[in-house]
Amino acid sequence: MPRVSEEHLERRRRQILDAARVCFIRKGIHATSMQDIFAESGLSAGAVYRYYKSKNEIIEANISTVVGDLHAFFRRLVDSDPLLPVDELIERFASKVVSLSGPDGPLRLAPAAWSLAMHEPEIAAYMADNITGIRETWTRYMRRLVDAGLLPPETDVVAAGKTLFAILPGFVLQRLLTKDVSPEELRRGMRALCRESMLTLTA
Numbered sequence: 001m002p003r004v005s006e007e008h009l010e011r012r013r014r015q016i017l018d019a020a021r022v023c024f025i026r027k028g029i030h031a032t033s034m035q036d037i038f039a040e041s042g043l044s045a046g047a048v049y050r051y052y053k054s055k056n057e058i059i060e061a062n063i064s065t066v067v068g069d070l071h072a073f074f075r076r077l078v079d080s081d082p083l084l085p086v087d088e089l090i091e092r093f094a095s096k097v098v099s100l101s102g103p104d105g106p107l108r109l110a111p112a113a114w115s116l117a118m119h120e121p122e123i124a125a126y127m128a129d130n131i132t133g134i135r136e137t138w139t140r141y142m143r144r145l146v147d148a149g150l151l152p153p154e155t156d157v158v159a160a161g162k163t164l165f166a167i168l169p170g171f172v173l174q175r176l177l178t179k180d181v182s183p184e185e186l187r188r189g190m191r192a193l194c195r196e197s198m199l200t201l202t203a
Contacts (some may be wrong), residue, residue: 002185011064013051016041017065020058021106029059029112060126063113067130070096074134078141083148085188086164089141100127100177110172135165 019041023032034055072098077089084092086122101107117124135181139161151160167168167186174181 003158009051012043013061013188016043016048016051017058017062018081019043020055021062022104023110024059024062024109024112025104029109031115056113056120059116060107060123062106062109063084063123063126063130066100067108067134070100070107071130071134071137075137078144079135083144083150086145086194090167090190091183091187092162093168094186097168097172098175098183101172107172108176110169111176114169135161138162138164 018039020032020037023036028038032055034045034048034157037055037058039049044114052061059130074093075083085146097107099105101119113123113127117127139157141150142157142160142164143154146155148152171181
């Protein structure tokens with residue numbers, strides 16, 4: 001019997017995850033059952049369970065895909081040469097967020113996943129690992145700014161990284177709920193705050 005190729009296995013995983021995301025966006029994570037995912041994917045229960053043992057595993061895999069892609073994109077921004085200024089980096093990162101949060105975008109699941117993490121220890125641990133990873137990338141960016149002489153040597157890069165990380169979840173919520181904020185507006189706001197900070201420091 002011929003062995004199933006890794007490409008075939010990956011197509012099946014993607015088929016299941018795409019079907020689950022459609023269901024999660026349409027009905028909500030809590031209201032979506034495994035039966036809904038079987039029906040949407042067109043696969044049998046046995047075929048789905050071959051790849052994922054539970055709905056939580058499917059949720060984690062969906063989060064992993066979008067967060068992994070987003071973090072990889074962010075790392076490229078942080079490591080770019082020449083070093084991007086804060087306002088430009090924020091705008092580019094926010095533009096990527098917008099591209100992933102449209103009507104069928106995977107980032108639409110983010111608020112539901114955050115809520116689920118409050119009650120599901122496995123998902124909470126997984127989300128915490130992802131948050132820590134992205135915050136560490138922010139910290140690395142702050143260190144680059146210090147090394148470039150753009151911030152004082154005594155800058156608390158860890159605290160600054162955590163603070164900058166906090167901006168993006170708020171941006172996601174505004175995009176999904178109020179729909180009245182853009183990446184360009186976020187950049188203008190960051191530039192205004194930076195100018196105010198300089199005025200305060202030099203006053």
